[in-house]
Amino acid sequence: MMPASLDLNALFAPRSVAVVGASPKPSVGRYIIDTLRSFGFPGAIYPVNPGYEAVDEFPCYPDLSSLPTAPDVVAFCVSPERTLAGFRQLPGAGARAAVIFGGGFGEAGDWGRDAQAEIVGLSREAGIALCGPNCMGVISPHARSATYLQVGSKREELAGNVGLISQSGSICISMLSDVSRFGFSLVASTGNEAVVSAADVLDYMVGHKETEVIATFTETIAAPERYVAALERARAAGKPVVVLKVGKTQRTREAITTHTGGIAGDERVFSAVLRAHGAVEVDEFDELIEFLAACQGRPWPKGRRMSVVTSSGGAAELMLDVAEKAGLELPALPTADFEEARRVIGDFAGDGNPLDAWGNGNFRENMPHALKVAGRVGNTESVILCYDNDDDAPMGRIEDYLARVDILETARDTSEKPYYQLTLRPGLRISAQIPRLRALGIPPLFGVRQGLGAIDRLARWGEPVAEARPNATPVELKGIAISGRMSVNEYDSKRLMARLGLRVTKEHLATDLASAKAAAEEIGYPVVLKAVSDTILHKSDQGLVIVGLSSPDRLAEGWRLLEARLGALGTEGAGADIMVQEMVVDGIEVFAGVAYHEGFGHALAFGLGGVELELHRDFALRMLPLRQGDAEAMIGEIRGAARFEAFRGRPAYDTESLAACLYALSDLIASAGEAIREIDLNPIKVLPKGQGCAIVDALILPKESEGGNA
Ligand code: ADP
Ligand code: MG
Numbered sequence: 001m002m003p004a005s006l007d008l009n010a011l012f013a014p015r016s017v018a019v020v021g022a023s024p025k026p027s028v029g030r031y032i033i034d035t036l037r038s039f040g041f042p043g044a045i046y047p048v049n050p051g052y053e054a055v056d057e058f059p060c061y062p063d064l065s066s067l068p069t070a071p072d073v074v075a076f077c078v079s080p081e082r083t084l085a086g087f088r089q090l091p092g093a094g095a096r097a098a099v100i101f102g103g104g105f106g107e108a109g110d111w112g113r114d115a116q117a118e119i120v121g122l123s124r125e126a127g128i129a130l131c132g133p134n135c136m137g138v139i140s141p142h143a144r145s146a147t148y149l150q151v152g153s154k155r156e157e158l159a160g161n162v163g164l165i166s167q168s169g170s171i172c173i174s175m176l177s178d179v180s181r182f183g184f185s186l187v188a189s190t191g192n193e194a195v196v197s198a199a200d201v202l203d204y205m206v207g208h209k210e211t212e213v214i215a216t217f218t219e220t221i222a223a224p225e226r227y228v229a230a231l232e233r234a235r236a237a238g239k240p241v242v243v244l245k246v247g248k249t250q251r252t253r254e255a256i257t258t259h260t261g262g263i264a265g266d267e268r269v270f271s272a273v274l275r276a277h278g279a280v281e282v283d284e285f286d287e288l289i290e291f292l293a294a295c296q297g298r299p300w301p302k303g304r305r306m307s308v309v310t311s312s313g314g315a316a317e318l319m320l321d322v323a324e325k326a327g328l329e330l331p332a333l334p335t336a337d338f339e340e341a342r343r344v345i346g347d348f349a350g351d352g353n354p355l356d357a358w359g360n361g362n363f364r365e366n367m368p369h370a371l372k373v374a375g376r377v378g379n380t381e382s383v384i385l386c387y388d389n390d391d392d393a394p395m396g397r398i399e400d401y402l403a404r405v406d407i408l409e410t411a412r413d414t415s416e417k418p419y420y421q422l423t424l425r426p427g428l429r430i431s432a433q434i435p436r437l438r439a440l441g442i443p444p445l446f447g448v449r450q451g452l453g454a455i456d457r458l459a460r461w462g463e464p465v466a467e468a469r470p471n472a473t474p475v476e477l478k479g480i481a482i483s484g485r486m487s488v489n490e491y492d493s494k495r496l497m498a499r500l501g502l503r504v505t506k507e508h509l510a511t512d513l514a515s516a517k518a519a520a521e522e523i524g525y526p527v528v529l530k531a532v533s534d535t536i537l538h539k540s541d542q543g544l545v546i547v548g549l550s551s552p553d554r555l556a557e558g559w560r561l562l563e564a565r566l567g568a569l570g571t572e573g574a575g576a577d578i579m580v581q582e583m584v585v586d587g588i589e590v591f592a593g594v595a596y597h598e599g600f601g602h603a604l605a606f607g608l609g610g611v612e613l614e615l616h617r618d619f620a621l622r623m624l625p626l627r628q629g630d631a632e633a634m635i636g637e638i639r640g641a642a643r644f645e646a647f648r649g650r651p652a653y654d655t656e657s658l659a660a661c662l663y664a665l666s667d668l669i670a671s672a673g674e675a676i677r678e679i680d681l682n683p684i685k686v687l688p689k690g691q692g693c694a695i696v697d698a699l700i701l702p703k704e705s706e707g708g709n710a
Contacts, residue, residue, distance in 0.1 A: 224599025
């Protein structure tokens, strides 16, 4: 484990920097010294290179052991071999942090892996906060420090409130290429994360004064527990964390293994983890950028409903379509406000949101009026002015576009809501507007989908967290062992489900045909026969489920068939019991599954059974424990949710009891999750409203199974 005392201050706000491989000639070491100088770095700069007496005005040292004071951070700009040799001197030199830019370590061959292992060992022993290898390094504009691969000169322009963590260096390059709308408080390109992980940096940024929003570009999560804990701390500190994760398709996943030497986790689980811990997930790079831009506005939106003002009916329709698809909320103007808008603007099409402010064409009056009305209406929490123009546009007068900033400012000053300016598509801008809008806290956003989406994400982030559910009463495990078995068979698993207050099929183990008949008599025909065994996980695959036995004769036939099939299985079959089970004819087949994910905890999946699951992968996912409302939301969000509703005289289905079933699984994990790796209720049959649901098949896999840790 990493020592808890790892101090990232030495990395991000060093008092002294040693640059191994510095030289007067153009080189990475040269650039680092140039950047430090132009940033006005207040501490000591120590070039290290046996080949030179000095680099500019700085005396050059032959090696790390001859520095006049201990360096806070050491930047390695040399080959992997010389890096390793230099690293061995770090503990003796008293260094507290290091950056290794170059690759050729954990992501490369055997030598690289061994070298990285040695470097990690040295770092942990001496408490050295190592960034990299295989990274761009770090920048701290506010602390006037940078140990970063690219040369930098415009520190003031760079400085801002966004903390950036990226495993990929090229993403850093891309993000730092435009600081017109937001700047950076800290930048960390973490590379292989051999010692300092994204979780460590995230945690540091939560406590970093100038960082107000955190952006992470993530390929793999190296330290899931600490990552999740840092997300929680960020949420408590009121700092949004926006996450763009790659590795969603198999192709990029393979790219990751060779790129940073890690393995991507399951994408859906990661999304559920982010959601559970209040992070903002984006799917695309442009969404990430617009989110950060939207965060520059003041105040942040207090709700998701938006008022949009446009200057054309066509733009209004386009936006409505985008909003509809993205599930954004653009409520119609209330009648009184609609009339008030029309009084000045004249007639316009639609319901007033988006509000087409063209009207009678007197734009100088109409636009301020529209923005004022939008700022006042009671059913929205933000106002967006949307139009396109560009520095190089052949039409229109630049003065008119600059005047819109004043119009926006005036409107904003009479409203409690945040205001935004939006272009219909990305790639257009009136450059002179941008710094003025930024200073006013009125973010210029680019593109309807990305821009409105960003405002919506920020508003969602600000919503209160759903309540935790009351503590579950621990389930009584007595008589049903979980640990140490290969699996807990259907019969035992269902006894456990019954103890949670859930309805399971009526069923009895039978030792011979006579007792099977007696059981069927008691249960009522039709019945089902199944094999019961800890070692047979998928019964029907081996023909060990026989459904629809409607009479004693059919039962006898089924019994003989099942016995024959078990016989053919040899010892495995001989060890199995046979169960007579109630046949649940009606209802919709759904499934609920729990799986444990190392570092993240248990996740619960729910969806329709059969084709929906196999072909469409239509399921909802949440981390456990569920919060109030989660189960109902899961049932409502699957694509096939309409199946549960009343339709042409057919009654609605009992989703209430289904929700209770999902909550019960959450409660079971809360009390016995230590022992459980997976639960599979498949199928559960959901019956018409008022009749509940019945668990037809159940299987539990222990964390510690017979053959050791599974
Ligand atoms: P497996 O171990 O193969 O998952 P199941 O017990 O789930 O075995 O049975 C396979 C299928 O047979 C179920 O998905 C369901 O469609 C049907 N089935 C099993 N038991 C019953 C039952 N008691 N009532 C109705 N259908 C059942
Ligand atoms: Mg099953």
